Amino acid sequence: IEELEAIEELEAIEELEAIEELEAVEELEAVEELEVSEELEVSEELEVSEELEVSEELEAVEESESRSVEQDVHSELEDVEFYLHQGLFDNAEQLVHRLQESNPELTELQDKLDEIESRREEASQQETVGFADLIADVEDDELFGAGDLLGETQGEDGLTQELASEIGAEDTETHFNLGIAYKEMGLFDDAIAEFDKAAKDPRRLIDSLTLKGQCLMEMGSLAEAEEVFRSGLADRQDSEEVCMTLNYELGLLYQTTGRDKEALECFQVVADKDMFFRDVGDKVKSLRAQLGLEDSQDDDQPRGDRNRVSYL
Incomplete structure (x- = not known):
């Protein structure tokens, strides 16, 4: 009986140790999973941050390019207005067509072409508008x-x-x-x-x-x-x-x-x-x-009209 009790006690101890080892293993695994999860979250946050920075840089570049294009277009349109003011409608039209080739998305260029055509027709009707x-x-x-x-x-x-x-x-x-x-x-x-x-x-x-x-x-x-x-x-x-x-x-x-x-x-x-x-x-x-000639004019010579208008 004593031997049986000793065996049972030993088994109980071994079972308890096994349980403790299992719990320790599970706890270790939980800690490792937590660490992995934290590392994953940090990595994801870092990737998101990098993507955000890249996106912001791209937006800045695109905005800069857009501003540059707008400035170029604005400068060219000023030249168009100059040609229109001088009555050089063909030059203005050619310049707008070149702008359309490089900036097909700008609808205002078509509006400018319509304006050029309208002003050309008006000038042809008035004939001398550009020189008034x-x-x-x-x-x-x-x-x-x-x-x-x-x-x-x-x-x-x-x-x-x-x-x-x-x-x-x-x-x-x-x-x-x-x-x-x-x-x-x-x-x-x-x-x-x-x-x-x-x-x-x-x-x-x-x-x-x-x-x-x-x-x-x-x-x-x-x-x-x-x-x-x-x-x-x-x-x-x-x-x-x-x-x-x-x-x-x-x-x-x-x-x-x-x-x-x-x-x-x-x-x-x-x-x-x-x-x-x-x-x-x-x-x-x-x-x-x-020429060394004497002044032969006298008061009897025709004097004309002082108020006469010169037509040149």
């Missing part, structure tokens, strides 16, 4: 009174009258005004082309010839300018106003090239008709002094 500001500074008394001469010459040249009726006064005025605008901007070749078109109308023939001659003088084509002025004199010798105007321009041309004697002759023609036509009196006096 330039022409506004040209005073009426700076132009010629050639329109008043139409009644004097209506029967002279049937072909000229026929051309004028075919072109129409409105188109002629458009070419004439464009020529003035081009001349003011220094675009003398373009101005001459417009004056040639405007010269088909008898009311603008002398105006156009004279302004064309001035453009040629500005370009240094003095021989051609002289030919233009003389052609005007040959066509309208019976008009006193035209003779004075063209002789005065010829005088300026000769004076520019050092042909003082010929300049004096032209200015004298003008002075004989009107001593107060622009500054012709001063020019005659100055040239006579340079």
Whole structure:
């Protein structure tokens, strides 16, 4: 019995030790699982943090690129507006098309194309909208009174009258005004082309010839300018106003090239008709002094009208 009890006690002890060992193992496993779980959580948090940082960096880069694109587009659109203001619709349209190729997602570019087309149509209807500001500074008394001469010459040249009726006064005025605008901007070749078109109308023939001659003088084509002025004199010798105007321009041309004697002759023609036509009196006096000629003017010479308007 004692041996049996001893055996049972031993078994109980072994069973208890086994249970304790099992509990220790389970506790150790629990601790290891907890550590693994904590490590996993830390790892996940680290990955999330890294992903967040990468995402923020990407957003910053994209935002920077977006701002750069917007600035580039804005700068290009400013150029478009400049072209539109100058009436250069084709240049503006080409620039917007290039922007569309690189930025197809921008719907505002299509709106800009529509605006360009609208403004082009408006300009084509008004014809001279782009030059209104330039022409506004040209005073009426700076132009010629050639329109008043139409009644004097209506029967002279049937072909000229026929051309004028075919072109129409409105188109002629458009070419004439464009020529003035081009001349003011220094675009003398373009101005001459417009004056040639405007010269088909008898009311603008002398105006156009004279302004064309001035453009040629500005370009240094003095021989051609002289030919233009003389052609005007040959066509309208019976008009006193035209003779004075063209002789005065010829005088300026000769004076520019050092042909003082010929300049004096032209200015004298003008002075004989009107001593107060622009500054012709001063020019005659100055040239006579340079050439060593005595001043032969006296009070009986035609003096003209002090209030007479110069049309150039």
